[in-house]
Each structure stands twice: as structure tokens, then as C-alpha cells.
Amino acid sequence: MRLNKVVKSLAVAIPMFALAACGSTSTADADSQETNQSATQNDTVVTAPVVKELTPAEKQRLVLQELQKEHIIYFDFDTATVSNTFATLLDAHAAYLRVNAGTTILVEGHADERGTPEYNIALGERRAKAVSRYLEGLGVNGSQIETVSYGEEKPLDNSRSEAGFATNRRAVLVY
Amino acid sequence: MKLLPKILCLCSALYSISSHAALDIVITEGVDSARKVAVVPFKWLGTGPRPASITNVISSDLRFSGRFSPTALFSMPQNPSTDSEIDYAAWGATQIEAIVVGTIKPYTQGRYIVGFELIDVLRAQVTNGSAKVLSGGKLITSNDHILDSRETVISAKEFRQYGHRISDVVYEKLTGERGAFRTKIAYVLVDRNNPTYKYRLMIADFDGHNETEILRSKEPLMSPSWSPDGTKLVYASFENRRQQIFIQDIYTQKREKVSSYRGINSAPRFSPDGKSLALVLSKDGNPDIYTLHLATKRLVRVTRNRAIDTEPSWSPDGKKLLFTSERGGKPQIYQVNLVSKRITRVTFDGEMNLGASYIGKNGQIVVVNRTRGKYHIAKQDIKFGNVQVLTKTRLDESPSVAPNGSMIIYGTMHRGRQVLGLVSIDGRFKARLPVSEGEVKAPAWSPFIF
Numbered sequence: 001m002r003l004n005k006v007v008k009s010l011a012v013a014i015p016m017f018a019l020a021a022c023g024s025t026s027t028a029d030a031d032s033q034e035t036n037q038s039a040t041q042n043d044t045v046v047t048a049p050v051v052k053e054l055t056p057a058e059k060q061r062l063v064l065q066e067l068q069k070e071h072i073i074y075f076d077f078d079t080a081t082v083s084n085t086f087a088t089l090l091d092a093h094a095a096y097l098r099v100n101a102g103t104t105i106l107v108e109g110h111a112d113e114r115g116t117p118e119y120n121i122a123l124g125e126r127r128a129k130a131v132s133r134y135l136e137g138l139g140v141n142g143s144q145i146e147t148v149s150y151g152e153e154k155p156l157d158n159s160r161s162e163a164g165f166a167t168n169r170r171a172v173l174v175y
Numbered sequence: 176m177k178l179l180p181k182i183l184c185l186c187s188a189l190y191s192i193s194s195h196a197a198l199d200i201v202i203t204e205g206v207d208s209a210r211k212v213a214v215v216p217f218k219w220l221g222t223g224p225r226p227a228s229i230t231n232v233i234s235s236d237l238r239f240s241g242r243f244s245p246t247a248l249f250s251m252p253q254n255p256s257t258d259s260e261i262d263y264a265a266w267g268a269t270q271i272e273a274i275v276v277g278t279i280k281p282y283t284q285g286r287y288i289v290g291f292e293l294i295d296v297l298r299a300q301v302t303n304g305s306a307k308v309l310s311g312g313k314l315i316t317s318n319d320h321i322l323d324s325r326e327t328v329i330s331a332k333e334f335r336q337y338g339h340r341i342s343d344v345v346y347e348k349l350t351g352e353r354g355a356f357r358t359k360i361a362y363v364l365v366d367r368n369n370p371t372y373k374y375r376l377m378i379a380d381f382d383g384h385n386e387t388e389i390l391r392s393k394e395p396l397m398s399p400s401w402s403p404d405g406t407k408l409v410y411a412s413f414e415n416r417r418q419q420i421f422i423q424d425i426y427t428q429k430r431e432k433v434s435s436y437r438g439i440n441s442a443p444r445f446s447p448d449g450k451s452l453a454l455v456l457s458k459d460g461n462p463d464i465y466t467l468h469l470a471t472k473r474l475v476r477v478t479r480n481r482a483i484d485t486e487p488s489w490s491p492d493g494k495k496l497l498f499t500s501e502r503g504g505k506p507q508i509y510q511v512n513l514v515s516k517r518i519t520r521v522t523f524d525g526e527m528n529l530g531a532s533y534i535g536k537n538g539q540i541v542v543v544n545r546t547r548g549k550y551h552i553a554k555q556d557i558k559f560g561n562v563q564v565l566t567k568t569r570l571d572e573s574p575s576v577a578p579n580g581s582m583i584i585y586g587t588m589h590r591g592r593q594v595l596g597l598v599s600i601d602g603r604f605k606a607r608l609p610v611s612e613g614e615v616k617a618p619a620w621s622p623f624i625f
Contacts, residue, residue: 115545116573119485121442122461122462
């Protein structure tokens, strides 16, 4: 199985999350931590923490949380070509979907507000399908992927500026 | 003496609930060659407060058509209320060719008798109000300068509607064409600040008054379009997290899901006979045009192409469809004959042409034309190909033509918001219909309802 950088870094990150979670049982406040520490040092006994092993479900959830932070693929005007810029991002999602074959994903296709709403529905579908094909090319089972096009109906940026248009021309991976 | 046609009609105002006008017309461009007419404020013959003004409705209707330029009150030589009070010579000097005069009388509780006369000022000057004409071999006196004259009982709620009715009479008498002032528009209102129901399907009078919600949804609503009898709307809805097509009876609220194929279910349009829909489905791979017979559910694939085909629009005889296709590289308008399946390209001017529909039976179409990156509403002759760009605003889309072909309503941008624009078919008169909250899109002009 080929793990990419994101997933690898998560392998390191997960135990650290767990450690952080155990370290602050009652409060994360700096003052009270100091008080706790001094109280422990004054005692004749010292307790030591044990890192709790995460269940596979918890691990999967954390990986997914990380993936969901990077889940938007942007497109150039009137095109549906997946740019190389998003190769790493899509690799990570593909890796996750290959391992978790029971997981399904919805790829939403969106367009900017230029042109007609109906044409943009078609364009949004083309983008969603381009991403779907890309994931399938990386070994994801096609039955795990659904697509929907919202055209220009759900813009992220309403400014109608060039930057706003660029933000809205996108495909979104929804778990 | 000509019999005055008296009609007692019960113009039941369909939507009388909302009295506040959510849409306001703002005239963005004047008309230089419109015909001068005058709508004299109707005389109130009752006691107590005067009921709502009918004459404002008539004046603004006539102005929207782009064909007429109603005279301001201060430019009228006198304020007559009947033909007998009119000083023909004084009006003749104003270059006003026709005037509307009338009276409002109390009838029973909450009801009024509204009477009006449409006077041809030029004719009246010639005949001085009484022409001698031959009828059955005899010379008789005629008042043929009175082009129309009616009296009707209406309720207080029906004033606007009856004003539109008078506008229709005036328009038809003076142009020879049917007026479209009692038609409606459907559109989608998007309120991005609403935490739940962001998308609303609305109906209003063509001038934006009597706005009424007929559906609200948490998910996008698109492409409303009227049935030819004006009782139903077909539209696309994402309420089930995918695009599906519904038909809704606007009076009974009955809804029916008519298309829910895998992929796109988009751009539905009723056929002129109301029996079929043209629509766009991508179930067979990519967006193509289909027709769906509503009674038998029989689906016929019209286009078969690897490019995007969308936005079908019926010809008035129901034998052809216009549609947008990018089979030539960029989106352009094509026409398909539904019998022979023969496809011809219609538009060549501009980087793109989208969202076409026929303008009545006169061989012209309206399109969204993209030239040098700008999207404008344009008109094109199918046979000769000459193009006239009608709008100058930004990001114009979704043109819909009035059933008499006189005006086009479309989506446009104003101060960063999506609003509705209205343009006369010659492009000379423009108005904007902004709403107080949210964005207005996808306007669809109804057929003749009355």
C-alpha cells in the first residue's frame, strides 16, 4: 500500500493527539497545570501517564478529519481539467478510499456565475466527473463515488470578481 | 350612435395578499421615439378618501412596453374625465396622439364602478367629436374618435389588475397587437442570509407587484418555466440532494416528480401543446436533449453528442427546438427539427451564445451573447443572422420573452446583487426590478393568462 506524505505525517500525528488529550484531563489552563505539577512534586508518590491506544475507528476518524481540511479542487474558466497542483490532495483521498472500501464519497461540481445557470450545471457535472475519473485512475472503486452538479447555485464567494469566480469554479469532496 | 361596450367582468385578483411591492421598477434608460399618450388621473366621484390610483398602473405599463411615452401630469393642458370635457384643440397642440380619461364611482360597500374612454386626439380634432359616416346608405353621426369605452365594477383589491386590463385595451387599440400586462413572472429568490430556507420560488405580476411565494426549499431551485395554460410551473429542485424535475400546480399546490434519472435533470420546458417536456439528462453519459411525453412517460433522445447539449426551447409550432451546444468548441445555439432530427447551427457572432428562445413567430431569437468576455442579452434573426445587442449591464442571463414578444425579462447584476431587468424588444427602454432582500434569478414570463 502506498501511503503519501499526508497520511504518513498523520501516522506520527495521531499518537501526539492522543498524548495531548491525556495530558490535559480536566483543564488546559496554564496556571492550573503549574499548580498540578507543584502538587505532584511535593508528594511522595508520582503518577505517570499511559498513552491510551486509539481504536481503528478513532484512527480512521482522525485521518478523515485531516483529509477533510483539503478537499476542494479548483478549475480554470470553462475547463474541467484537473490541474497537477491537486495531485497530492487527490492522492491522499484516493489512498484513504482504497483502504476504506466501504466509504462512499460525493463529488460536488460547481461553476462560477458567468454564463447561464443551465450551462453551468453541465459544466459542474463535467468537473465532478473529471475528479471522479481521476480517483478511479488511482484505484478507487467507481461504486464508492457519487457525483452531483450544483452549477452556479452554491457559490462560496458572491463578489463576482475574478478572484471570486476562481473560488467558485471547484469540485468538492464530501464524505 | 355606437353602442358603448359595457363589460361587467369579475377580474378576480389572483394574488391579493401582499400589498407591499417587493420589486420596484427603476427606469435605467429612456426612449426617444415612443408615441406620446396621456393617462389623465381618473376623477373620483364619491365622498371620502379616494381609492388607490389606477392611472399610475396604466402609465407605467405603457412606458414599460417601450412603445409609448406617457405625458407627465404637469404637461397636460387640462384634466378632463370624459370625452365631453375634452378641449381637442388644446390637446392637439401637445403632439399627444391619444388620451385615456375615466371616472371612479362608489358602488356597494368596498366596490367601485370604474369607467374609461380612450380618445384618438388626432381624429377628434378632424371631426370635432362627431364624424358623419355612411351606414346602410344613410349619413349618420359617429364618435369614432372614441377608440374604446367601458365600465366595470371592481373591488378595492382589484385596482391594479383592472389598471393592467385597461393597459391591455389601450395597447391593443393603438398597436394592433395583444397587450401582455396581465401576465405574470415566476423567478427564484435566493436569500443567502436565511439560515434554513435559502431558496424560494416566487410568482408576481409582470411588473413585480403582488409577489407570492409558491415554494421554499433548503436546497437550490432552478429553471422555472410555465405550462402553456399558465396553471403549472415545471422546475428543477435539489431537495433530495440531487437534481430532479417537478411540476407544480400553482393553484392546488399539487407537486409531481417527473424526472429523476441518474445525473443531470435540467432545463425543463413545456411543449406548446403542454403534453411534453423538453429537458436535459446526462443519464447516458453526458448532457443531451430529450423529450418526455407526460402522459405516457415516453422518453425520446433528441441529441446524441459527446459535447454538452442543454437549454432546449420549443418553437411556437412545437416542431423544432433551439438548444445550446459546445459541439463546435464553445457553446453556440443550434436548432433541431424534431421530425427529421436535422441539426443546424444558428449563431456565429461572439465567443459564446447561450440560453436561446424564440421571440414569437417572427423568426427571431433572443440569446445570451458573450463578446469580449461580457455577457449581454441579444436578439438575432434566424434566417439572416444579424445580431442586435439589447443590454449593456454585467453578467446578463436567463432572458424570457413576454407572450406578445414586446418585452424581455432577464437576470442581471446591480451593485453586486442579482436583480431582474426588463428591456423592450427594440432595446430602447430598460427598467430594473430590484428586491429588498436576496438575489433574484431565473425569471420566466407566463403565457397569456386572461
